[in-house]
Amino acid sequence: MLGELEGKEEILICDMEAGVGTVLRMEKGDADVVLVVADPSAKSIEVARRAAEIAAERARVIVVANRVRDEADLEAMRAGLGAHELVEVPEDPAVAHAEREGLAPIDVDPDAPAMRALRELGERLAAQTAPP
Amino acid sequence: MKIAVAGKGGVGKTTTSGTIARTLARAGHPVLALDADSNPMLGISLGVGPEETDALLAARQALDEGEAEHEPTAEGLVETFGTDAPDGVRLVVVSRIDRPDPG
Numbered sequence: 001m002l003g004e005l006e007g008k009e010e011i012l013i014c015d016m017e018a019g020v021g022t023v024l025r026m027e028k029g030d031a032d033v034v035l036v037v038a039d040p041s042a043k044s045i046e047v048a049r050r051a052a053e054i055a056a057e058r059a060r061v062i063v064v065a066n067r068v069r070d071e072a073d074l075e076a077m078r079a080g081l082g083a084h085e086l087v088e089v090p091e092d093p094a095v096a097h098a099e100r101e102g103l104a105p106i107d108v109d110p111d112a113p114a115m116r117a118l119r120e121l122g123e124r125l126a127a128q129t130a131p132p
Numbered sequence: 133m134k135i136a137v138a139g140k141g142g143v144g145k146t147t148t149s150g151t152i153a154r155t156l157a158r159a160g161h162p163v164l165a166l167d168a169d170s171n172p173m174l175g176i177s178l179g180v181g182p183e184e185t186d187a188l189l190a191a192r193q194a195l196d197e198g199e200a201e202h203e204p205t206a207e208g209l210v211e212t213f214g215t216d217a218p219d220g221v222r223l224v225v226v227s228r229i230d231r232p233d234p235g
Contacts, residue, residue: 011156012134013175014166017142017147017227022168037139038146047140055134057136066144104179106151107218118148122155124169129133129161 011129023051028058033125037064038081040073045080052084060085064121066114067091088116141171150177157219164210165217167225174225178217188215192225 014031016022023034034055038048047100055061063076063086074088092114098105106115137149146169167174172192175185191213194200203209208233214224 006177009161010133012166012170013149013153013156014134015146015172016138016168016188017170018139018145020138020149022136023138031134031136033133033135035135035137035148035152036146037143038213039143041143044140044143047234051138055136059136060211064139064144064148066148070190089144095144099147099176100174102185104150104154104177104218105147106154107179114147115151118151119155122152123159124160124207125133125135125152126156129156 020047020054022050024056026055026058031055031059034059034061035064036061036081036084038065038077039067040065040069040076042076045077049080052081056084062087064089064118064119087117087121089114138166145169147177149207150174153178153221154217154219157221161165163221165221165223167223168227169190170227172225174182175215175217175223176182178221178223180217180223181213184215188213192227 003094036048036052038044052061052063061084063081063084065086066089068074068088069091090113092112094109094112095105098108137145139145153163157163172189175188203212211225214222217223
């Protein structure tokens, strides 16, 4: 049924079920871009590596390397996920703080480092989509 | 354009979805944000607040438990299980609720 919504709104963005399962069930055409989010933990990098590998057969993949604290974190993520386009998002206490309060981090502190990085990615994607 | 956001639970998938959705809307695009996570918290990251996020979750749960009618059309689904988020983003919860009391 979600296919019916296509074209009625210009951009559809879907926060998918956690894990690799939904990516496995995705078919070509379901998404143009798959944002694969990972943090620096080994487990998360492994899930992201598998998801990105599968998704790359069907769509453009951008890895969001989240919660990067230092060069070592970034290196670990590049080692596992460097085959894909990768966007670095720094560790940022402002995010957890806002969400604990039930607020959107972009409203509480739009210039927090993590928000800056995600807004940059969003603006890049917006520029790559035909204007409304 | 259709964007899917994937990853292990707890890595910042929902924050990423919400922030990207808001940014795309601010750039002038009509945005429909779908929450397909079984722990549907996208409303928080989008800025609709905990009460509205809970209300959407309750509506979705009533559907899962057979207390509410399935919407026959996609538009009906967006209307009944959707809400307006800041910057003009439309949010719809499409997941089954596996964990009605997400922690």
